[in-house]
Amino acid sequence: MIHYTHPNRILVALDCIIFGFDGEELKLLLIKRNFEPERGKWSLMGGFLKEDEDLESAAQRILFDLTGITNTYLEQLQTFGAVNRDPVERTISVVYYALVNIQDQDLNAIRSHNASWIGLNEKPNLIFDHNTMVEQALHRLRYKAALHAIGFELMPEKFTIPQLQKVYEAIYTKQLDRRNFSRKILSTDLLIGTGEKDTASVTKKGQLYRLNAEKYQQYLTDYVSFFPELTLA
Amino acid sequence: MIHYTHPNRILVALDCIIFGFDGEELKLLLIKRNFEPERGKWSLMGGFLKEDEDLESAAQRILFDLTGITNTYLEQLQTFGAVNRDPVERTISVVYYALVNIQDQDLNAIRSHNASWIGLNEKPNLIFDHNTMVEQALHRLRYKAALHAIGFELMPEKFTIPQLQKVYEAIYTKQLDRRNFSRKILSTDLLIGTGEKDTASVTKKGQLYRLNAEKYQQYLTDYVSFFPELTLA
């Protein structure tokens, strides 16, 4: 193979920010490193880009290794390339963020990587520039969720409208009006009622809905002002 | 220096998508390659990341080399990393896009790189995945400009409101209502009237405004629905 006459080949890493929702709180899947460098500290799940691998494939591989999850929302966030961001060696990191249904996870895979779900409020300090990455991912998530219908990605197969509302309240750390929320969501035609009731609930059992997959495809690409009232500072 | 025991160091390139506005049309600064590979074809301006250089600095360096412009809007778009995107050698490319005031350019620098401003409608076919990059940059520009006040970045120091309107009409290829546009822009308090009149205009000379730098800083980070009526498909 022909090569460029350029000397500076650089190590390319990927890091994954994995968001999940447990019904109450927005959580991150973080690993407590049992390997060098920075053994014993917390970090995002990462890895290196292989020679014969697309960027997106590499991100999927890393996500799968940790969780066993394959088909999920995965989007490139940003590439971080400060000279000294990794003290071991010059490395640039292409960062992806994922929204996963926390129930789909493979507990064995997670355990073997020494990973845990940690609420955003309890997030420990992370190595390198991983704190900045998380901050930026959260910002992007808020941005996206206000304009596109991606909140569903954090839900299980079937869910009630109040459950969905909790996702949005967790994303924006803000209370939303139950009545307006319900009306807005239903007006999008994105949900299909299953007739079933939420057995988990203690009091009045809400109706379980599932996603209208067809409509959802449109909403992912189309711009939709989901929550204009939320300031995206 | 310690190194990771990982073999796959990869060539990291940067490409810059440079938008400009000539008063009528949205333009791209493209180069007709007088070097290999793909000599004679059109491409974005690019370069390789150096060992001791931040990503953002590298993008600024490339932009400066081509235009002589330093302080301008520059934002990382996305990193492109398909295995075969560069037929010469595996290379990932971190892409930035810039919004420049077309009058600030250094014509000598541009000429020496064999570059020209080309209207979006006359864009030639570009090498590699550069067409996709431009497409995506345009999408991002439309997205951003609808939510944040970045249209000003394409304007000269002083400008009239109708001139600014033409920028937005060029970005969205859509006619906007003169009266509503003016009211919306003025309501933001982003413009400061200079009292001077636009000498270029043939008929009624419009008032020249300049940017309220302080307010502008707020608007860059804050979310503002500038043009909710524009679909951001």
Place this chain on the structure above:
DNA sequence: GCAAAAGTGTTTCCGGTACACCCATGT
């Protein structure tokens, strides 16, 4: 019966849009 959560309806208000009219300038 009561508390807690889910579901539905109504009114108000603001902001976007569409429109009409006036002003300044050069020919």
Place this chain on the structure above:
DNA sequence: ACATGGGTGTACCGGAAACACTTTTGC
């Protein structure tokens, strides 16, 4: 005078926000 383009005001309409009321369930 008139054509061209800049500047300001107003009325309407739709969607978001703020409210009240009813229903279901478990204790």
